[in-house]
Amino acid sequence: xxxxxxxxxxxxxxxxxxxxxxxxxxxxxxxxxxxxxxxxxxxxxxxxxxxxxxxxxxxxxxxxxxxxxxxxxxxxxxxxxxxxxxxxxxxxxxxxxxxxxxxxxxxxxxxxxxxxxxxxxxxxxxxxxxxxxxxxxxxxxxxxxxxxxxxxxxxxxxxxxxxxxxxxxxxxxxxxxxxxxxxxxxxxxxxxxxxxxxxxxxxxxxxxxxxxxxxxxxxxxxxxxxxxxxxxxxxxxxxxxxxxxxxxxxxxxxxxxxxxxxxxxxxxxxxxxxxxxxxxxxxxxxxxxxxxxxxxxxxxxxxxxxxxxxxxxxxxxxxxxxxxxxxxxxxxxxxxxxxxxxxxxxxxxxxxxxxxxxxxxxxxxxxxxxxxxxxxxxxxxxxxxxxxxxxxxxxxxxxxxxxxxxxxxxxxxxxxx
Amino acid sequence: xxxxxxxxxxxxxxxxxxxxxxxxxxxxxxxxxxxxxxxxxxxxxxxxxxxxxxxxxxxxxxxxxxxxxxxxxxxxxxxxxxxxxxxxxxxxxxxxxxxxxxxxxxxxxxxxxxxxxxxxxxxxxxxxxxxxxxxxxxxxxxxxxxxxxxxxxxxxxxxxxxxxxxxxxxxxxxxxxxxxxxxxxxxxxxxxxxxxxxxxxxxxxxxxxxxxxxxxxxxxxxxxxxxxxxxxxxxxxxxxxxxxxxxxxxxxxxxxx
Numbered sequence: 001x002x003x004x005x006x007x008x009x010x011x012x013x014x015x016x017x018x019x020x021x022x023x024x025x026x027x028x029x030x031x032x033x034x035x036x037x038x039x040x041x042x043x044x045x046x047x048x049x050x051x052x053x054x055x056x057x058x059x060x061x062x063x064x065x066x067x068x069x070x071x072x073x074x075x076x077x078x079x080x081x082x083x084x085x086x087x088x089x090x091x092x093x094x095x096x097x098x099x100x101x102x103x104x105x106x107x108x109x110x111x112x113x114x115x116x117x118x119x120x121x122x123x124x125x126x127x128x129x130x131x132x133x134x135x136x137x138x139x140x141x142x143x144x145x146x147x148x149x150x151x152x153x154x155x156x157x158x159x160x161x162x163x164x165x166x167x168x169x170x171x172x173x174x175x176x177x178x179x180x181x182x183x184x185x186x187x188x189x190x191x192x193x194x195x196x197x198x199x200x201x202x203x204x205x206x207x208x209x210x211x212x213x214x215x216x217x218x219x220x221x222x223x224x225x226x227x228x229x230x231x232x233x234x235x236x237x238x239x240x241x242x243x244x245x246x247x248x249x250x251x252x253x254x255x256x257x258x259x260x261x262x263x264x265x266x267x268x269x270x271x272x273x274x275x276x277x278x279x280x281x282x283x284x285x286x287x288x289x290x291x292x293x294x295x296x297x298x299x300x301x302x303x304x305x306x307x308x309x310x311x312x313x314x315x316x317x318x319x320x321x322x323x324x325x326x327x328x329x330x331x332x333x334x335x336x337x338x339x340x341x342x343x344x345x346x347x348x349x350x351x352x353x354x355x356x357x358x359x360x361x362x363x364x365x366x367x368x369x370x371x372x373x374x375x376x377x378x379x380x381x382x383x384x385x386x387x388x389x390x391x392x393x394x395x396x397x398x399x400x401x402x403x404x405x406x407x408x409x410x411x412x413x414x415x416x417x
Numbered sequence: 418x419x420x421x422x423x424x425x426x427x428x429x430x431x432x433x434x435x436x437x438x439x440x441x442x443x444x445x446x447x448x449x450x451x452x453x454x455x456x457x458x459x460x461x462x463x464x465x466x467x468x469x470x471x472x473x474x475x476x477x478x479x480x481x482x483x484x485x486x487x488x489x490x491x492x493x494x495x496x497x498x499x500x501x502x503x504x505x506x507x508x509x510x511x512x513x514x515x516x517x518x519x520x521x522x523x524x525x526x527x528x529x530x531x532x533x534x535x536x537x538x539x540x541x542x543x544x545x546x547x548x549x550x551x552x553x554x555x556x557x558x559x560x561x562x563x564x565x566x567x568x569x570x571x572x573x574x575x576x577x578x579x580x581x582x583x584x585x586x587x588x589x590x591x592x593x594x595x596x597x598x599x600x601x602x603x604x605x606x607x608x609x610x611x612x613x614x615x616x617x618x619x620x621x622x623x624x625x626x627x628x629x630x631x632x633x634x635x636x637x638x639x640x641x642x643x644x645x646x647x648x649x650x651x652x653x654x655x656x657x658x659x660x661x662x663x664x665x666x667x668x669x670x671x672x673x674x
Contacts (some may be wrong), residue, residue, distance in 0.1 A: 040545075040562050045558055045562070050547035108546070109544050111586045111587060114543070117544050118524050121525040121526050123523055123525060128523075142579070162635070176427075199518070199556065200657075344435050353509075353555045353651045353652050354497055355497055359497060
């Protein structure tokens, strides 16, 4: 028996992976408990920079979850049915992303015991209220959308076959869920940008383009992350079955989307100089020449847009899995850099309110507690995804036929190319 | 196919109804809001920068009466340059904006307008998201990063606390000493005239640099001061409509008086 046990405890890459993730999760858990116990005083947040790393994680995970609604809309509403297996993965990524956002928010708000107030007390004028409601509702939609995936769990299939059957049945409502998801996501993905865009007190944020930029970058980054995660899973484990041709087509689409995103982001940045409000040019200066210059020019522009654009549109590099994966990863990372830059650039310029007062600058670097708990949130996402790949066949492009046969309600009659 | 069409229509109906409900609710709220702004009394403050000498008594009285932690100031005094030979100061309470960004952005309506124009905080409802802090152009809000425990060093020298201490995890700000106004009115006193019904910073000011009163009453001292003096408000370009007016320092004001 002892021998049996020892042979079971062979150290596999999977166990090492779980070990590392477990360690990060554990330290993050301790850090999180410290935050709840000691309060936000142990962070590096101040009255001048009240939003920092956690908000960036929150914004980024919501943005990178946008693959769920955009791919579901493509598959169930625009009739691009053959991409259904990718949309399936995206839905699961979305569920993880929104859960991560919720975790980050619980850490970030001063009164986590009152998180439910946003659902009960409505200020319909507040963009943050709208975002909260949409996120709560969309998380519910995502739960229904991922039901058929969760129904793949072996244990559930064996022990509670009826429930598993019921859960996979929600697949029939996919088109309706896709409509609701598209509506809710369009609302809150752009409203997250507008949340910054309406703040008159921060001239660098105060512009209507903010919501469009957030929406566009979310779609680009969200699809990229889903494709990257699928490819990575396909390389690392045989539990994931990837249809490379399918991914390549979507990756090319991402390449075209990037042109639009790049054009819009570059135009928006350059257009900042059209008007001068105190703080506006200063914000641009901080971002393009100041402490955020590396993030902006290298992280966002070069590595986040131009390099992947070339890699994804040039056929030789796109068909090569390595270059394609690299490009997709860079796009997702670039979107995270965009969220970080946007949040911090507006806060770093301290607006004067008295006549003759000079513009001041402040700075922020996350504290250890913020970093540890933040990485635990990311580790939570990675762990959940790897569990999904291993036990729920989240990345399985061979599933498509069987599942489509089960569909009683046809979405749209389309000619598959 | 037909099933599908029906269900899609149903889904659209649901979405439509939800949208209509939200718009409806919003219109009701808007109506309430416009009603509340046009209350009978409209409190405002006038600060004369010619008289303010930056002594900081108001800061201490404010801390005592509102039981504020030593590391938080609701009403800081900024140095605003030199006029002639004199240093000029700018005390900055909450502006109690008529169109307050903090009220607009608060997701849970923890910040709200009182009918008399005071921008109030419901500390029991606030979730501590700090959006109001980000949105306020005047940096009028301070977050309780830590709990304020122990004695208040400003008490009893500068006064006795009149309101509850705010808990950890919510932002706080000047309230125009609403507790003094409300209590004073219930005792038949006139805010701005009777010290017991007037914000503590106005009462304590040794140079009389602060005036408080009703904008709707043409005989109130703030209405008179606004009529007789040139005044300005902070960042009027933002359209927030502050209720705190400043009489700018004039170089030879002391000789004129």
